[in-house]
Amino acid sequence: MTIATRLEDLLDASDVSYDVIDHAPAFTAQEEAAAAHVPGRCWAKTVEVMLDGSPAICVIPATRRLDLARLREVSGADRVELATEGELASLFPDCDLGAMPPFGKLYGQPTFVDERLRESERIAFHAGDHRSAIEMAYAEYERLAEPVPGVISAAPREPV
Numbered sequence: 001m002t003i004a005t006r007l008e009d010l011l012d013a014s015d016v017s018y019d020v021i022d023h024a025p026a027f028t029a030q031e032e033a034a035a036a037h038v039p040g041r042c043w044a045k046t047v048e049v050m051l052d053g054s055p056a057i058c059v060i061p062a063t064r065r066l067d068l069a070r071l072r073e074v075s076g077a078d079r080v081e082l083a084t085e086g087e088l089a090s091l092f093p094d095c096d097l098g099a100m101p102p103f104g105k106l107y108g109q110p111t112f113v114d115e116r117l118r119e120s121e122r123i124a125f126h127a128g129d130h131r132s133a134i135e136m137a138y139a140e141y142e143r144l145a146e147p148v149p150g151v152i153s154a155a156p157r158e159p160v
Contacts, residue, residue, distance in 0.1 A: 004094045004128030007101045011134070014144055018136040025130050027098065029062035036124055036133045044117055044125040044141070046102045048088055051077035055091055057104035059125075059145075060114040064153035074112060074150030099126040101134070103145050113147035 003020065011018055023035035033043035043062035048055060049071065056075070058066050072080045085097060091107060092100040102125050104111035117123060117138070124135040 002127070002129065002132055003134070004101060004106075006094065006106045007103060007128060007134070010103065010106060010144060011136075014140075016136060016140045016144065018134050018140075020127065021124065021133040021135055023131060023133065027130055032126070032130070032133065033062045033124070036135075038124040038133070038135065041116070042120045042123050044102045044123045046100050046126060048083035048091065048100065050079075050081050050083055050087070051075050051110075052079050055083060055087070055107075055109045057100070057102060057107075057109050057111045058114075058152055059102040059111060059117060059147060060153040061117050061120075063156070064114065064116065065156050067152060067154040070150070070154070071112065071152045074148065074152055075110075095126070095128040096130055099129050101126055101128060102141070102147075105146065111145050111147040112152055113142070113145070113149050114153040115149055115151050116153060118142070118149060 021036045026032040026035040029045035033040045040062040047058045
């Protein structure tokens with residue numbers, strides 16, 4: 001698989017400047033950032049959640065973890081939970097499992113973005129598989145994705 005078709009169509013139709021980064025296969029956000037030679041704070045990790053039973057995309061730096069309590073406050077949802085692998089497969093049929101791009105509107109979902117990621121001049125993210133990434137200006141990403149900003153991440157937990 002390469003760049004998800006609907007992502008490539010959106011980027012090309014919007015006349016934005018972006019780079020495709022091909023890299024060795026990687027499967028965690030931090031591994032992807034390292035393989036693509038992008039600082040983890042600038043890698044836009046996409047986390048799929050269910051807000052009161054409806055899907056939504058959350059976008060946070062690879063160096064952080066999603067904070068469900070904070071997301072509940074920002075989204076106004078009563079029930080917030082991580083999506084299951086089965087839900088991911090049906091929601092993103094044109095993407096490898098766990099490699100969805102951070103554009104909820106491409107999949108009929110709202111997008112929430114962490115305030116820390118908004119501090120980056122450029123970001124990189126999954127392009128639909130675990131071997132390709134897109135790098136672009138954050139301002140262009142925000143213009144296209146129209147995410148709801150908020151503080152939705154926390155520092156990673158210490159290993160026990």
